[in-house]
Amino acid sequence: MNSTLVVCRRELNTYFSTPVAYVFLVFFLMMAGAATFYMGNFYERGQADLAPFFRYHPWLYLFLVPAVAMRLWAEERRSGTIELLTTLPLTRVGLVLGKFLAAWVFLGLALLLTFPLWITVNFLGDPDNGVIFLGYTASWFMAGAFLSIGCCMSALSKSQVVAFVLSVVLCFVFLLSGFPLVLNSLHPRAPDFLYDAVASLSMLSHFTAVTKGVLRLPDASYFVAFILFWLLATMVVVEWRKAD
Amino acid sequence: MGQRRALLLLALLGVLFLAFAVGNDRLLGGYRLDLSREKLFTLSGDTHAVLAALEEPLELRFFFSYGVSRELVGLRNYARRVEEFLEEYVHHADGKLSLGTVDPEPFSEAEDEAAASGLQAVPVPGVGDLYFGLVGRSPQGEERILPFFSPDRERFLEYELTRLIYQLAHPEPVRVGLMSSLNMGGGFSPFGERRPWTVWQWLQESYDLRTVPLDADRIPEELQLLLLVHPVGLSPAALYAIDQFVLRGGKLLVFVDPYAEQGSPDRRSSTLDTLFAAWGVRMADDQILLDAAQALNVLVEYEPVRHLALVGMSDFAPDDPVTAQLEMVVFGSTGVLLPDGAAQTRFKPLLYSSDQSMLADSARMELLYDPQTLQEGFEAGNTRHVVAARVQGVVQSAFPEGAPPPPSPEEEEEGEEAAAPAPALEGVEGAEGAEGAEGVESVEAVQEEEAAAPAPALEGAEGVESAEGVEGAEGVESTEGVEGVEAAQEEQPPAPLPPHLPAAEHVDLVILADSDVLADSQWVNTQDFFGRRLARPWADNGNFVLNLVEMLGSGPHLVGIRSRGRYARPFTRVEKLAQRAESRLRVKEQELSRELEETEQRLQELEQEKGEGAGILQANSEQTAELLRFQEEKLRIRRELRQVRHDLNKDIEALGTRLKMLNILLLPGLLTVLALVLGWRRRHNWHRRLAMATQRHHPRQPED
DSSP states (O other), X not given: OHHHHHXXXXXHHHHHHSHHHHHHHHHHHHHHHHIIIIISOHHHHOBSSOHHHHTXXXXXXXXXXXXXXXXXXXXXXXXXXXXXXXXXSOOHHHHHHHHHHHHHHHHHHHHHTTXXXXXXXHHHSOOOHHHHXXXXXXXXXXXXXHHHHHHHHHHHOSOHHHHHHHHHHHHHHHHTTTSHHHHTTSOTTSOHHHHHHXXXXXXXXXXXXXXXXXXXXXXXXXXXXXXXXXHHHHHHHHXXXXXX | OOHXXXXXXXXXXXXXXXXXXXXXXXXXXXXXXXXXXXXXXXXOHHHHHHHHTOOSOEEEEEEEOTTTTTTOHHHHHHHHHHHHHHHHHHHHTTTSEEEEEEOOOTTSHHHHHHHHHTOOEEEETTTEEEEEEEEEEOTTOOEEEEOOOOGGGGGGHHHHHHHHHHHHHOOSOOEEEEEESSOOSOEEETTEEEOOOHHHHHHHHHSEEEEOOTTOSSOOTTOSEEEEESOOSOOHHHHHHHHHHXXXXXXXXXXXXXXXXXXXXXXXXXXXXHHHHHHTEEEOTTEEEEESSSEEEEEETTEEEEEEEEEEEOEEOTTOTTTTTOOOEEEESOOOEEEOTTOSEEEEEEEEOOSSEEEEEGGGGTTOSOGGGGGTTOOOOSSOOEEEEEEEEEEEOSOTTOSOOOOOHHHHHHHHHHHOOHHHHOOXXXXXXXXXXXXXXXXXXXXXXXXXXXXXXGSHHHHHHHHHTSTTOGGGGGOTTHHHHGGGOSSSXXXXXXXXXXXXXXXEEEEESOSGGGSGGGTEEEEEETTEEEEEESSSHHHHHHHHHHHHHHOHHHHHHHTOOOOOOBOHHHHHHHHHHHHHHHXXXXXXXXXXXXXXXXXHHHHHHHXXXXXXXXXXXXXXXXXXXXXHHHHHHHHHHHHHHHHTTHHHHHHHHHHHHIIIIIHHHHHHHHHHHHHHHHHHHHHHHHHHHXXXXXXXXXXX
16 A cells, blocks of 8 residues: 555656646646537537536547556656666555556546536536536546556557557447447357447446436446456556566 | 466456456346436335335236347346336335346247237347337236337336336226316207317326216215316305315316306306315406416417417426426416415415516406407516415315205206306217207206106216116216206205315315316317327427326326426526526517607608698608608617617627636636746756756856
């Protein structure tokens, strides 16, 4: 636990010592705002809820989260500091978890900074704030899920660009796993339960379900298990590739 | 870690994850945390109440084509949610509900069962028919179905499920009595066939609708709800009957009217002063409501004219399940209701006029050729008036001394004439020999027959049986109020009235101050389509009445659930802006229209003068100048009118733009500034530190 906090704090410091973090935040906020108001027609629609806001999160995250994740490990491996890290009195778990948490907290901050929108919708009407709260939570966990994929890919490759591309592709596959695009690649005679399994991996389905205002246990466990799986995979990959 | 080991571990993780995904939904499906304000995904208290009241076990069979729906992920997800919801029902029904799940595969017995029950099949090309419905059965063999669970009706899921269960548990439709001086059921008259009113047909279809004559001296025991429409000239006996009906727990839905356009000319206004006094309600006598903000347009000589007494009401009491999904109910020459200060009852308004309204003498509606005349002298009173209200609570009888004495012979004759209008005595079955004078005759024939029969036989079914022997009395089958006919009977002493009830604690009734609201002309267009009547509603009057009947008749639970799932959460702030702009527009529009009229009139006068003086060769330059000036005025006023309408949206758009800028640019802007400031400070510090460091290592003369 100690290692985790140490790593996490260090990472966060690094983020804010360069303009990169600010650029990212500004970009995210502007895109999210523009998508909500112009693509989602938030104002013209006349409904006091944030559906037009949350609708675009999966697609915003698809590119922005891998961008955040790609530098987590690839840089360390390329510059060789990874050896340095592993010699420090830090547990493997702490290392992986710390980096992940730092990025996740950062993404959480980005989400929090959209609070003017929440104020706006409460100013305009009487929205269901419980539903909005769940929406933000679901969005954060989805970001976490994408991030966990990004961590793994980042640990896999020395090149940030390769990590980025791999992350985007995988995130895309999981995002749409319940949809014909992905399902059709399964053999048509595949057993029913396999179809169901692949379909239930669809992040979009789980995300949309939660933004309706109900948190079903399967949805919550999906996100938790997802992140867990990919972080474990990251640990395996870090161990494996640390020698390179 | 070697490559092989790593890959093995990753593969293991993958398999585990996949296994988890397979089991996730199945094993963990039941638990949920519902944070939505209306708790859309948990069972409401109303449903719990209905479940708790179940006396006999009911069987539910849920049909979903799992096989056929492989590719339809969205539908499958919804099916899973429906199934979970059904399991919730079973869980809370304390053993009274059993649930079976069936996959009606193509060409299977299960599919036959689904089709036989009437479930709707949706063909999936290349695969088969998809079923997604529910069949409910009661031990008595009653069957009710939900033919197809459409995902876009998800918010009504609880309502439809609970209603199905409720109907299985209470298969008999609510028995509604109709006591009306307006001919709602239609029938044949010397003037031709009159169609039944659409709202009457709707009530017929959903309920066990029976007619109660206007001169009844008691309301039949088995009626649960009484619809009292335009009660004109009710005898004290009839009033007493209604009074006692309410006190014994019967529900009442009253449509009184200070001016009923549907009523015959000598029976325009109805009141229930005696009973209203006991119920703690007043209706302003002979006053109709004029509402400028919600007035509808009628065509007078092809010109639309605002008819201030024809009002499209949309200001419903908030959070009332009856009105939650209604948009507009059209009232015509309606009165207004007020609570009586001294009453012990609760007066709950259901529907309000706008605050740009006033009361006017109902006599103005007589011979109203041009509705525009109603606008003369109109002054908005700035208060909203109540046109429909619910009255509940403790009520004392309006007849503290008990039943009114039976009428003397002269009174009886008058009473007969007053109560005689054939329409009220028509059987619900309708046409057969029950119209105009004939109707009265056949009923009187029945009366005479009854007079011959021993008194006790008049009660209930026996009375009907003996009357069936009378010719032309088919219509009587449904006049269960045969007992009511006793009041006009000639010879036999009437059967004793039930014991007098002096008061009651839980009276529940709804009063509307208009009866025209029920007429077709106020809410629905009907067409004949190959022998069938097609009804196309353009207002919600029908739904309003049916909601009221459902709420009063079957209890609050169903209507309570129906109103949940109101996904509509409008921008109230924007709506207020729109309303304010509307009223500003209205005022300006009226001003400008008046100016325009005056100007046009002046123009006309000038043209006339000019025309008269045509003999004079010299054109009067002054007149021409004035003409021009007035024409310019006219153009200017027209332009202003257009401008006002255009400005209507200005405020709203301005707000939108401001909000967009705030949300998209504010925080990014602040962050950028923050970044720049921090960046500048860091560089400044860096320079300073560098300078200090170099100084330490290379001490030199102080800079000048």
